[in-house]
Amino acid sequence: MINHHPSDEMLLAHAAGETSFAMALALSAHCELCHQCAERVSLLQQKLARHHLSAPSGVNALDDATRVETRTEAQQSDWLNMDSLFDAITATEAEEPVLTKGDLGPAVTAVKGEQFILPRTFRQLIHSDLASSWKGLGNVSRLRFDTQDGKARASLLHIAAGGEIPEHTHKGVEITLLLDGHFSDEFGSYGPGDFMLMDGSKQHTPITQDGCLCFTVVDAPLHFTRGLSKLLNPIGELIY
Amino acid sequence: MVKQVQEIDDNSLKQWLLAVANQRDKQAFRALFDYFGPKIRAFGLSRLSQQGLAMDLVQETLTTVWTKAHLFDSDKGNVATWVYTIMRNQCFDMLRRVQHNREDTFGDDIWPLFDSDPASDEFADHKLDNLLAAYLGKLPKLQREVVQGIYLQELSQQELAEKLGVPLGTIKSRLRLGLEKLKSLLEKHHD
Numbered sequence: 001m002i003n004h005h006p007s008d009e010m011l012l013a014h015a016a017g018e019t020s021f022a023m024a025l026a027l028s029a030h031c032e033l034c035h036q037c038a039e040r041v042s043l044l045q046q047k048l049a050r051h052h053l054s055a056p057s058g059v060n061a062l063d064d065a066t067r068v069e070t071r072t073e074a075q076q077s078d079w080l081n082m083d084s085l086f087d088a089i090t091a092t093e094a095e096e097p098v099l100t101k102g103d104l105g106p107a108v109t110a111v112k113g114e115q116f117i118l119p120r121t122f123r124q125l126i127h128s129d130l131a132s133s134w135k136g137l138g139n140v141s142r143l144r145f146d147t148q149d150g151k152a153r154a155s156l157l158h159i160a161a162g163g164e165i166p167e168h169t170h171k172g173v174e175i176t177l178l179l180d181g182h183f184s185d186e187f188g189s190y191g192p193g194d195f196m197l198m199d200g201s202k203q204h205t206p207i208t209q210d211g212c213l214c215f216t217v218v219d220a221p222l223h224f225t226r227g228l229s230k231l232l233n234p235i236g237e238l239i240y
Numbered sequence: 241m242v243k244q245v246q247e248i249d250d251n252s253l254k255q256w257l258l259a260v261a262n263q264r265d266k267q268a269f270r271a272l273f274d275y276f277g278p279k280i281r282a283f284g285l286s287r288l289s290q291q292g293l294a295m296d297l298v299q300e301t302l303t304t305v306w307t308k309a310h311l312f313d314s315d316k317g318n319v320a321t322w323v324y325t326i327m328r329n330q331c332f333d334m335l336r337r338v339q340h341n342r343e344d345t346f347g348d349d350i351w352p353l354f355d356s357d358p359a360s361d362e363f364a365d366h367k368l369d370n371l372l373a374a375y376l377g378k379l380p381k382l383q384r385e386v387v388q389g390i391y392l393q394e395l396s397q398q399e400l401a402e403k404l405g406v407p408l409g410t411i412k413s414r415l416r417l418g419l420e421k422l423k424s425l426l427e428k429h430h431d
Contacts, residue, residue, distance in 0.1 A: 017328040021336065021346070028350040046317070049324035053279045079278040085295070086273055089303050090266055121349050128344060129396055148340045 002034050002193035011037060015044035022147040022154035022217040026177050026195070029119035029215055033179075033193035109134075111141050111158045116180055116213050118156075139163030152219045159183065161211035167203055172219035174198045181212030248275055253319035261309035273302055280327055287331050288338070297334060301327045311353075325353055375425045383418030386411055 006014075006027055013019045014027040031038040107118040107126045111134045118126060125131060130146045139160040147154045151172075156179075159165065176196045183190055185204040190196065198204065253275070259268035280301050284294030304326045312322050329347030336342045376384055389400040397415070401408045 017332045017347075017351075024332070024350045042317075045325060046321045048328075049318075049321040052283050052327075053276060053320045053324055079274060079281075082273070082277065085277075085299060086270060089273070089299065089306050090269060092303050092307055120352065124344070124346060124349055127390065127396075129398065130344075131396075148336075148342075 001191070002036075002195075004190065004194040004196050005034065005037055006030060006195050006197075008040070011040050012044050015041045016048055020147070020149040020152055022145070022149050022152050023175065025121055025125070025145075025147070025154065026175050026215055026217055028121040029179070030177050030193065030195045032119040032121065034195075109143065109156065111143070111156075111213075112136070112160055114211075118179065134158070140165065150219075152217055154215070154217045157214045157216050159206070159208045159212050159214075161209065163211070164205060164207045167205040172200060174219075175217040177215045179213045179215060181208060181210050183208040183212045183214075250318045250320070254314055257305075257309050257312055257319050258314070260306065261312065269306055272305060276305070276323055277302065280323075283327060284331065288334060293334065293338065297327065297331055300330045300334070304330070308353075322353075325351055329353065375422055378425060379418050379421055383414050383421065386414040387418040387422070390415060 010019070010023075010027060014024060014031075017024070019027065027041075031041055106120070107123040109116050109118060109126055125145060130148075132144045132146070134141050134143045136142070136158075140163060141158040141160075143156040143158075145154040145156075174197070176198070178190050178192055178194045178196075180192055182192075183206045185206045187202070187204065253272065256265075256268040256271050259265035260272065277298050280298045281294045284297035285291065288294055288297065301323065305323060312319070329351055332347040332350070333345045336344070336346075376387065379387065385404070386400060389395045389403070390397065395403065397408060397411045401411045404411070
């Protein structure tokens with residue numbers, strides 16, 4: 001049972017393709033695990049399609065009808081002399097199937113001797129030059145993706161059974177999508193598919209009994225707040 | 241030719257797309273082209289801010305419509321939504337190309353174009369795996385070790401280049417040749 005979901009705004013941004021790469025991965029993976037959010041996104045896509053690609057007389061879900069009509073007339077009147085583009089496209093043969101890594105079965109990753117099947121959204125990424133290898137310290141291992149979203153850091157994070165991350169706050173927003181196993185913190189306990197958003201105002205100490213695998217996105221390095229844990233601050237660089 | 245866009249509804253779009261899928265009907269495609277082209281260009285202009293890039297988006301999106309029309313499942317959605325998802329995915333990859341000089345394409349991984357039933361998908365994957373294992377043996381050794389290294393041992397191209405002591409470009413070309421060969425073997429099997 002998935003109890004924690006992305007907000008409607010996030011799902012809309014996702015359907016519109018307007019989030020960062022890292023966020024799109026998190027939302028896509030959540031939707032693969034969560035039928036309910038997948039349905040939402042599919043509905044939002046229909047609305048966006050009507051908005052951007054419908055005839056002026058159609059229902060314009062998100063726009064003011066007059067504006068669309070004017071724009072469409074302008075579009076039509078200069079949509080001339082497109083014959084060469086039309087010829088170029090229709091000269092294309094039906095595409096040869098491209099064999100992607102996705103065709104070769106699910107994306108699998110192994111950490112600490114355990115194999116995990118990842119959501120389909122990671123199929124290419126996990127094999128690409130944007131993925132680093134697993135690096136670990138104690139119970140905590142991380143595989144970072146270079147998503148080139150400015151400061152944002154996207155990672156797979158594995159915490160072995162009984163592991164804990166020292167209490168910390170977040171400078172920016174942190175997204176955690178739990179892919180496998182369970183963990184709990186001061187605010188609750190979480191299972192596979194749960195999508196959590198933490199902002200800078202909260203402190204938490206995630207603990208896992210059975211071990212867990214998460215996909216996390218943070219937009220700034222973590223800062224540990226407890227005196228002793230400050231000694232461990234370099235772990236913030238490592239784990240997220 | 242200016243169309244009476246008011247008269248175009250979901251059903252005409254569907255008939256045109258089916259004619260493209262089944263008969264490679266150029267006239268039907270011209271109707272889709274004239275209907276969607278200007279709208280895709282307007283979307284592209286707002287996202288990509290350059291006329292040239294917007295026209296690239298038109299070309300890429302409509303080429304996919306032309307070449308993959310047969311993959312459209314009319315039971316699962318309407319034509320406009322299908323074209324929208326193609327356009328959005330393409331635009332996402334184009335933005336990454338423009339901003340980060342990346343040639344990779346993740347749009348279709350993030351938003352799968354063709355919903356597949358997870359159960360049957362898994363089964364298909366399993367079957368494909370077995371087939372691939374059989375066909376891998378038919379590749380020349382140099383291509384085989386690259387394909388195996390990347391897909392089965394999950395090495396990066398760089399790691400593999402170092403391991404085999406050959407330039408990265410060589411890995412890339414062996415991989416391409418190997419995959420092309422595999423593809424042709426698989427196609428023969430499907431025929």
